[in-house]
Amino acid sequence: MFGVGAAAPTSTATSAITAATTTTSAHTRLHSINATTSSNSPSSALIGCGRVQFCSLRLNCGGPIKAMADTNTNTDTISVPNSASHPSASGNKQALISLSDKKDLAFLGKGLQELGYTIVSTGGTASALESAGVSVTKVEQLTSFPEMLDGRVKTLHPSIHGGILARRDQKHHMDDLNKHGIATFDVVVVNLYPFYNKVTSTGGIEFEDGIENIDIGGPAMIRAAAKNNKDVLVVVDPQDYPLLLEFLKGGGDDQLFRRRLAWKAFQHVASYDSAVAEWLWKQTSGISTSSADDDDKVPYLFQDKFPPSLTVPLERVSSLRYGENPHQKAAFYVDKRLAEVNAGGIATAIQHHGKSMSYNNYLDADAAWNCVSEFKNPTCVVVKHTNPCGVASRDDILEAYRLAVKADPVSAFGGIVAFNVEIDEALAKEIREFRSPTDGETRMFYEIVVAPKYTEKGLEILQKKSKSLRILEAQKNEKGKLSLRQVGGGWLAQDSDDLTPQDIQFNVVSEKAPQESELRDAEFAWLCVKHVKSNAIVIAKNNCMLGMGSGQPNRVESLRIALKKAGDEVKGAALASDAFFPFAWKDAVEIACENGVSIIAEPGGSIRDADAVDCCNKYGVSLLFTNVRHFRH
Numbered sequence: 013m014f015g016v017g018a019a020a021p022t023s024t025a026t027s028a029i030t031a032a033t034t035t036t037s038a039h040t041r042l043h044s045i046n047a048t049t050s051s052n053s054p055s056s057a058l059i060g061c062g063r064v065q066f067c068s069l070r071l072n073c074g075g076p077i078k079a080m081a082d083t084n085t086n087t088d089t090i091s092v093p094n095s096a097s098h099p100s101a102s103g104n105k106q107a108l109i110s111l112s113d114k115k116d117l118a119f120l121g122k123g124l125q126e127l128g129y130t131i132v133s134t135g136g137t138a139s140a141l142e143s144a145g146v147s148v149t150k151v152e153q154l155t156s157f158p159e160m161l162d163g164r165v166k167t168l169h170p171s172i173h174g175g176i177l178a179r180r181d182q183k184h185h186m187d188d189l190n191k192h193g194i195a196t197f198d199v200v201v202v203n204l205y206p207f208y209n210k211v212t213s214t215g216g217i218e219f220e221d222g223i224e225n226i227d228i229g230g231p232a233m234i235r236a237a238a239k240n241n242k243d244v245l246v247v248v249d250p251q252d253y254p255l256l257l258e259f260l261k262g263g264g265d266d267q268l269f270r271r272r273l274a275w276k277a278f279q280h281v282a283s284y285d286s287a288v289a290e291w292l293w294k295q296t297s298g299i300s301t302s303s304a305d306d307d308d309k310v311p312y313l314f315q316d317k318f319p320p321s322l323t324v325p326l327e328r329v330s331s332l333r334y335g336e337n338p339h340q341k342a343a344f345y346v347d348k349r350l351a352e353v354n355a356g357g358i359a360t361a362i363q364h365h366g367k368s369m370s371y372n373n374y375l376d377a378d379a380a381w382n383c384v385s386e387f388k389n390p391t392c393v394v395v396k397h398t399n400p401c402g403v404a405s406r407d408d409i410l411e412a413y414r415l416a417v418k419a420d421p422v423s424a425f426g427g428i429v430a431f432n433v434e435i436d437e438a439l440a441k442e443i444r445e446f447r448s449p450t451d452g453e454t455r456m457f458y459e460i461v462v463a464p465k466y467t468e469k470g471l472e473i474l475q476k477k478s479k480s481l482r483i484l485e486a487q488k489n490e491k492g493k494l495s496l497r498q499v500g501g502g503w504l505a506q507d508s509d510d511l512t513p514q515d516i517q518f519n520v521v522s523e524k525a526p527q528e529s530e531l532r533d534a535e536f537a538w539l540c541v542k543h544v545k546s547n548a549i550v551i552a553k554n555n556c557m558l559g560m561g562s563g564q565p566n567r568v569e570s571l572r573i574a575l576k577k578a579g580d581e582v583k584g585a586a587l588a589s590d591a592f593f594p595f596a597w598k599d600a601v602e603i604a605c606e607n608g609v610s611i612i613a614e615p616g617g618s619i620r621d622a623d624a625v626d627c628c629n630k631y632g633v634s635l636l637f638t639n640v641r642h643f644r645h
């Protein structure tokens with residue numbers, strides 16, 4: 013089980029490192045279940061540590077620091093600290109704070125001060141603390157060095173790292189500290205230069221600026237404190253400040269809590285480093301002369317496109333009730349880097365209403381959202397079990413909705429309905445009231461509605477449709493993302509399939525040239541078939557899906573299912589196939605022609621392509637080759 017909430021019994025705070033809530037309240041951003049923090053000031057009670065303090069050495073530190081100065085060529089810059097002003101001379105416990113993101117710093121500083129902590133800080137953090145009325149000792153007072161090299165070296169010093177890393181239960185460690193006049197740190201609070209934000213900022217960033225935004229001293233402190241978690245509490249997330257203060261008030265002895273903070277700290281640094289590595293890899297693209305074909309011949313470090321190794325920073329945002337089936341436990345993770353830059357997609361959608369998202373809900377909502385986002389005209393897509401079973405585009409979105417449901421009302425019941433336009437009052441009412449075309453009575457029931465926007469009234473009406481209806485507001489997925497998928501023992505990586513009909517040449521290979529309207533129907537069917545599981549067949553006409561067959565191990569079977577759904581409407585309709593037809597005569601192509609389709613779009617590329625062309629010519633059907641395949645396994 014995750015969750016350290018229990019480790020801080022007196023805490024009223026829910027930390028980011030506690031198990032995230034599985035219920036979704038109104039207006040929940042799916043990717044960030046925020047902490048609820050107590051705004052109460054902590055009590056001013058000083059917590060006794062019951063551990064060795066080094067008051068004696070603090071009065072004695074001139075010698076060792078002088079000794080260090082002697083080994084340093086730049087002796088001019090070194091000043092021996094005044095032992096009386098040494099931060100730990102008071103015998104207090106010490107906290108080291110160095111923050112780029114100064115959010116809630118005053119709350120933290122005051123809280124620690126009230127608990128009797130001496131606070132040591134780097135330049136900007138120290139100034140911010142002083143402005144908030146918190147007494148602070150600057151790092152330089154301990155290191156006897158100024159911050160140097162434009163901030164590249166601030167805290168990288170034995171006086172800092174010795175104080176973090178020393179094992180309190182090892183006499184020789186403590187003797188070493190004593191000898192060199194170094195005091196221990198009990199709490200280390202650090203957050204890092206906002207590297208990822210900087211390198212992904214609009215307009216980009218120069219390589220040199222990117223390099224300067226790589227934090228070195230921060231991760232070093234975080235790692236040191238996390239390693240020595242038995243004695244040092246390490247905090248990397250402002251959401252955890254209230255929890256930290258509550259924990260310290262309660263005595264601060266729970267090892268589980270300390271280890272969970274250490275776990276979070278190492279995760280944080282790992283994510284940070286992965287972002288730096290990814291950025292550096294991107295900086296090398298174009299330098300390599302290799303191509304996919306000769307990858308085997310060039311050293312692996314110079315093979316382009318896919319990095320030789322990959323770390324994906326994931327953050328759990330919720331524990332799901334169960335996985336695909338009730339006996340499977342499950343959780344949902346967001347790609348931290350994509351969430352940070354609001355890359356769009358279902359993972360970062362806002363849930364306005366309804367029951368918590370389930371494992372299957374995420375998959376289905378993702379499929380519906382990806383599909384509907386591709387259409388330029390107002391469109392409704394209905395998805396069941398990740399397949400679009402109804403798709404319609406109309407200027408009148410209400411009509412598009414009705415047509416999408418009518419395409420397969422049985423499947424649409426309990427499905428996911430996605431729109432690429434705002435849901436207003438009229439559309440919301442239609443969604444609420446629409447009766448199943450199968451019996452004309454039962455109101456349609458959906459698991460999820462997803463759209464880019466809602467009017468206030470539209471949202472209000474939908475919220476009343478049912479308590480459980482999940483209402484999601486999503487932003488378009490960014491194009492060009494890497495798609496990752498797990499197989500036993502490994503992962504497959506590929507470019508996401510971003511090709512749209514605008515990117516595709518529909519080459520007429522039949523004798524019959526299609527009419528403009530037939531071409532539009534074929535393009536529409538093509539856009540739909542891209543989102544249907546292979547083997548995929550879609551029959552469409554007049555910007556409306558009439559039938560589809562998905563996931564069958566042979567294409568003829570998919571065709572039969574699609575034809576059955578389309579019924580009589582197949583006459584004059586367009587048919588799209590995600591991959592080529594291996595056979596034509598007495599097979600899928602001829603069956604489609606016999607049933608009256610007027611145009612077929614397929615990739616082409618079969619050794620029997622000529623049969624498909626002959627067959628279409630015989631039946632007077634137009635045949636388009638796209639040279640592009642849209643397998644979806």
Ligand SMILES: NC(=O)c1ncn([C@@H]2O[C@H](COP(=O)(O)O)[C@@H](O)[C@H]2O)c1NC=O
Pocket residue numbers: 110111112113133134135136137138163164165166167168202203204205226227228229230231
């Ligand atoms: N170089 C160092 O020794 C060093 N020590 C701490 N930092 C970072 O400096 C930042 C805080 O700086 P300031 O307090 O000056 O605003 C923190 O994000 C911290 O991670 C450092 N900077 C970068 O490496």
